[in-house]
Amino acid sequence: MNSGIDLEMSFTQGxxxxxxxxxxAHLLWIPLPMLLVLVSxxxxxLVTVWLERKISAAxxxxxxxxxxxxxxxxxxxxxxLKLLVKEDIIPARADNVLFTVGPIxxxxxxxxxxxxxxxxxxxxxxxxxxxIFLWIALSSIQPIGLLMSGYSSNNKYSLLGGLRAAAQSIxxxxxxxxxxxxxxxxxxxxxxxxxxxxxxxxxFLSWNIWRQPVGFIIFWICALAECERLPFDLPEAEEELxxxxxxxxxxxxxxxxxxxxxxxxxxSALLVxxxxxxxxxxxxxxxxxxxxxxxxxxxxxxxxFAASLGIVMTILKAYLLVFLAILLRWTTPRVRIDQLLDLGxxxxxxxxxxxxxxxxxxxxxxxxxxxx
Amino acid sequence: MxxxxxxxxxxxxxxxxxxxxxxxxxxxxxDHMRRRPVTVQYPYEKLIPSERYRGRIHYEFDKCIAxxxxxxxxxxxxxxxxxxxxxxTKKKELRNxxxxxxxxxxxxxxxxxxxxxxxxxxxxxxxxxxDRHSLNYDNVALxxxxxxxTSDPSVRPLKELAYLPKGVMDPHELPANKKRAGKLPSQIIxxxxxxxxxxxxxxxxEDIFPNKINSNN
Amino acid sequence: MNIAYxxxxxxxxxxxxxxxxxxxxxxxxxxxxxxxxxxxxxFMAVAGLYLLLNASFVAAAQILxxxxxxxxxxxxxxxxxxxxxxxxxxxxxxxxxxxxxxxCTGLLILLLRVSIITKWNIPGPTSxxxxxxxxxxxxxxxxxxxxxxxxxxxxxxxxxxxxxxxRREVSIxxxxxxxxxxxxxxxxxxxxxxxxxxxx
Numbered sequence: 001m002n003s004g005i006d007l008e009m010s011f012t013q014g015x016x017x018x019x020x021x022x023x024x025a026h027l028l029w030i031p032l033p034m035l036l037v038l039v040s041x042x043x044x045x046l047v048t049v050w051l052e053r054k055i056s057a058a059x060x061x062x063x064x065x066x067x068x069x070x071x072x073x074x075x076x077x078x079x080x081l082k083l084l085v086k087e088d089i090i091p092a093r094a095d096n097v098l099f100t101v102g103p104i105x106x107x108x109x110x111x112x113x114x115x116x117x118x119x120x121x122x123x124x125x126x127x128x129x130x131x132i133f134l135w136i137a138l139s140s141i142q143p144i145g146l147l148m149s150g151y152s153s154n155n156k157y158s159l160l161g162g163l164r165a166a167a168q169s170i171x172x173x174x175x176x177x178x179x180x181x182x183x184x185x186x187x188x189x190x191x192x193x194x195x196x197x198x199x200x201x202x203x204f205l206s207w208n209i210w211r212q213p214v215g216f217i218i219f220w221i222c223a224l225a226e227c228e229r230l231p232f233d234l235p236e237a238e239e240e241l242x243x244x245x246x247x248x249x250x251x252x253x254x255x256x257x258x259x260x261x262x263x264x265x266x267x268s269a270l271l272v273x274x275x276x277x278x279x280x281x282x283x284x285x286x287x288x289x290x291x292x293x294x295x296x297x298x299x300x301x302x303x304x305f306a307a308s309l310g311i312v313m314t315i316l317k318a319y320l321l322v323f324l325a326i327l328l329r330w331t332t333p334r335v336r337i338d339q340l341l342d343l344g345x346x347x348x349x350x351x352x353x354x355x356x357x358x359x360x361x362x363x364x365x366x367x368x369x370x371x372x
Numbered sequence: 373m374x375x376x377x378x379x380x381x382x383x384x385x386x387x388x389x390x391x392x393x394x395x396x397x398x399x400x401x402x403d404h405m406r407r408r409p410v411t412v413q414y415p416y417e418k419l420i421p422s423e424r425y426r427g428r429i430h431y432e433f434d435k436c437i438a439x440x441x442x443x444x445x446x447x448x449x450x451x452x453x454x455x456x457x458x459x460x461t462k463k464k465e466l467r468n469x470x471x472x473x474x475x476x477x478x479x480x481x482x483x484x485x486x487x488x489x490x491x492x493x494x495x496x497x498x499x500x501x502x503d504r505h506s507l508n509y510d511n512v513a514l515x516x517x518x519x520x521x522t523s524d525p526s527v528r529p530l531k532e533l534a535y536l537p538k539g540v541m542d543p544h545e546l547p548a549n550k551k552r553a554g555k556l557p558s559q560i561i562x563x564x565x566x567x568x569x570x571x572x573x574x575x576x577x578e579d580i581f582p583n584k585i586n587s588n589n
Numbered sequence: 590m591n592i593a594y595x596x597x598x599x600x601x602x603x604x605x606x607x608x609x610x611x612x613x614x615x616x617x618x619x620x621x622x623x624x625x626x627x628x629x630x631x632f633m634a635v636a637g638l639y640l641l642l643n644a645s646f647v648a649a650a651q652i653l654x655x656x657x658x659x660x661x662x663x664x665x666x667x668x669x670x671x672x673x674x675x676x677x678x679x680x681x682x683x684x685x686x687x688x689x690x691x692x693c694t695g696l697l698i699l700l701l702r703v704s705i706i707t708k709w710n711i712p713g714p715t716s717x718x719x720x721x722x723x724x725x726x727x728x729x730x731x732x733x734x735x736x737x738x739x740x741x742x743x744x745x746x747x748x749x750x751x752x753x754x755x756r757r758e759v760s761i762x763x764x765x766x767x768x769x770x771x772x773x774x775x776x777x778x779x780x781x782x783x784x785x786x787x788x789x
Contacts, residue, residue: 023592058405098626129719130645137649140657144629147664151622163668166661173657190722331397347387 033125037114045262049076051319052326059330083255091248095152102149103249103256109138109145110263117270118192120280120310131191132184135271136177139226142260143169146235146245149257153248161244164337165235168225171344172232176222178352179215182359183208183275186370196279204283209276211370214355216276218348220321223268225344227261230329234337265325266318273317280310408542417528418521419543421495422535423557426478428496429471431514435490438464442482442491450475451482471514473499474507494518601641607634625667629660643716646725 011032015025050065050073057064065072090099113135118124128134143166150162184190186208187198199207209216225232236244246257273279335343363370412419421427438455454468483491496518501507522529530543531552538553540546555563611631615624632655639648679685717724729737 027592055405057409059401061404061407061410063409063411098622128645129722130649133646133649133653137652137657140653140661141633143661144626144656144664147661147668148626151664151668159668163665166665170658170661327398327401331401332394 037125038111041111041114041263041266042259044266045259046076046080047319048262048266048322049079051322055323055326056330059327080255083251083258086251088251088253089248091154094154094248098148098152099248100253102145102152102245103253103260105145105148106142107145107256107260107263109141110260110267113138113267114263116192117267118196118274118279119314120307121193124193129191131189131193132180132195132271132275133190135267136173136180140169140173149249150245153245155248157241157243158245158247161235161241161247164241165228165245167337168228168232168235168340168344171341172222172225172348175218175344175348175352176226178349178356179212179219179222180275182212182215182352182356185356185359185363186211192274192279196274196281199278200281203281203288204278207276207278207281212276212355212359214351215359216272218352218355219275220272221343221348223272224325224328225340227264227268227325229265229325231332231335232340234334234340237334265322269318269321269325270314272321273314277317278313279317280314282309282313410542412530412543416526417530418524419532420521420529420535421497422532425493425495425497426480427494428473428499428509428518429476429478429483429514430492430494430517431469431471431511432490433466433469433511433515435488436466436469437488438466439487441485441487445481445485447477447479447481448475469511469514470508472508474504495520597641600637604634604637604641607631608638621667622664625660625664628663629656632656632660643718644721646722 011029012022012025015028016022020028053075054064054072056062065075068074068078090096115125116128116131116134130137146165146169147162150158150160150165153159183195187195189195189198195208224230228235235241236246241247246254249257359370436453438453440453442451443449443453450471452468452470453466454470455464455466457463458465478493480493483493494517499507521527531546532543533541535552536543536546537550540550608631611627611634615627615631618624618627633652636648636651636656639645639651
């Protein structure tokens with residue numbers, strides 16, 4: 001089972017060879033993936049922000065950022081730097097403690113959820129048994145942070161935005177979890193690695209999107225709602241609520257919200273690619289490919305090639321979905337709050353329940369194709 | 373039972389229709405991605421205002437007879453005409469004239485009705501100011517001519533869409549020696565004149581007498 | 590004492606300190622919003638304890654249900670109701686506080702006694718770790734089926750009750766409604782004040 005590159009093993013062995021105990025080596029290893037996740041998440045956000053600005057510009061026949069670096073590629077960095085050195089204002093009658101804790105509570109669960117995103121067989125931070133369930137649990141903490149910042153701003157727009165965001169997160173969490181449940185039922189495991197492995201038996205034909213087309217659509221809609229992307233961005237609807245729960249925020253605290261929103265978007269796209277689009281899997285099976293060249297699958301060269309191809313494929317799929325999200329942003333008008341709740345409770349919830357039921361019965365009927 | 377089934381089919385149909393329209397909308401947005409940007413890099417590039425552009429008003433103090441027609445035709449009686457009656461010559465003596473461009477809506481009525489043509493529209497549109505009172509132009513400020521976009525060496529003038537040749541959308545890639553689509557106003561006037569003379573000639577050949585009477589008139 | 594054990598101990602001490610002080614603050618704080626937020630913190634710390642016990646599924650479920658649903662619901666209720674009005678001083682507040690404090694200390698002493706007297710089986714049964722999910726499912730559908738179903742029926746009843754309470758019919762005399770239906774609000778447009786649909 002444990003094919004592929006195991007970086008942790010090689011790292012701990014290397015450190016142990018230097019004369020340190022096994023436990024200490026393990027302890028030294030722990031912060032490395034965390035750092036890697038933080039860096040990769042932030043870089044993912046920078047790329048997404050740049051893409052969002054450029055693609056939005058293209059969709060509106062503008063040029064977009066162009067002076068900061070070639071093609072404006074440094075523009076997100078400039079934005080971040082600006083927010084970093086901007087004055088951090090706490091409104092006079094706001095609740096100091098809650099006002100500061102709110103954005104942190106929004107950002108931390110999102111970053112923690114990156115624990116379970118696999119880029120390859122062993123290229124993830126921790127293959128915890130509860131896998132995808134951890135993400136669902138962590139994303140339910142976010143509304144508390146939103147409510148906190150909305151309440152503590154002492155501003156009616158903020159409070160309304162926070163309440164809306166919380167209501168939206170709660171109502172779209174349920175169909176999201178049900179769509180994930182159907183996938184979990186097919187792969188008999190909560191672990192993201194197992195879910196991807198189960199999909200990569202026959203190239204792109206074995207991806208979950210063919211077996212779960214309805215689940216894919218439900219998941220994508222709910223993911224957009226959880227990220228507060230445009231058809232569902234009414235917590236920060238600028239025409240009615242100024243900026244929702246972010247209204248009173250400035251400087252680094254605002255940047256935390258901004259970062260959380262985009263990390264969430266990238267994370268959702270990554271998870272869609274993991275759950276429905278075969279994760280790190282190349283559309284054509286690697287085994288077949290290596291046998292074509294005449295190299296064995298255990299060849300280190302092939303292994304390295306497969307690992308890097310896996311990372312590229314995961315990111316490529318995720319960014320295709322990000323592109324779709326940006327395109328949707330400039331296509332769909334914002335829904336009203338009653339339409340949003342109608343869609344969540346009266347459309348997505350029954351459909352996802354039916355989807356779950358159908359998946360269960362198909363699994364009983366065709367255990368071969370739907371995971372026995 | 374049947375009613376329920378009908379409801380379900382209607383609902384599914386609606387859902388599919390919604391998906392169809394969503395995909396249609398997405399394709400429209402996607403199609404826009406391949407179009408060239410229409411951006412004009414403003415401080416470095418500027419569009420040439422069209423003829424008959426209604427910009428800041430120009431005023432010639434010496435031509436003005438202080439008749440106050442401009443004040444009367446103005447929707448909000450904006451122009452301030454400060455004159456005194458000279459008892460000896462029994463003529464109005466103009467002392468000051470001002471228009472507040474913070475309140476002007478550039479409708480052009482004053483220019484239309486000015487009997488001596490001392491008011492005219494310019495192509496100046498950059499009227500931003502730090503203080504709204506500085507938008508109240510007196511006769512000296514009103515008498516200044518605007519810098520033309522085409523004569524400014526630091527600005528690249530670009531033609532507006534209506535002045536581009538047929539098929540060209542981007543003013544940046546304007547092919548040389550290509551005329552705008554359609555005719556110039558002067559050409560149209562010339563053509564009309566030509567037609568008129570043609571008509572007259574035709575009339576002459578048909579019937580000489582009435583024309584002679586006309587020419588006598 | 591190896592590193593793993595000491596980190597576990599440190600984590601346990603921090604989590605217990607958070608739980609004890611947090612729950613005390615939930616009860617004692619004057620500001621009800623602070624109490625609600627601290628309750629969420631306490632729930633999360635309890636989830637941390639589950640994690641220390643190698644029960645990651647229970648921990649995630651704890652966060653999902655208690656933090657994500659229960660606590661958010663409590664916060665919703667507080668924020669929609671809270672209008673910062675001065676509460677009337679309750680009569681005999683001091684004696685009430687004393688009585689409830691006494692009851693609480695009594696309970697605490699009882700629990701401490703139980704925890705000291707009981708012969709704990711240390712170390713306890715080895716944790717099953719990843720298999721926990723399947724084991725929980727098995728138990729829920731075999732020997733704990735009845736409590737599970739009863740709990741779900743109870744929740745269903747509570748939900749229906751909440752809906753009934755929230756959609757309480759407002760009693761308007763029928764004459765008044767008929768009067769409104771026939772009355773023309775705008776004489777020139779001839780639109781009745783209430784359409785047939787708006788009162789059902």
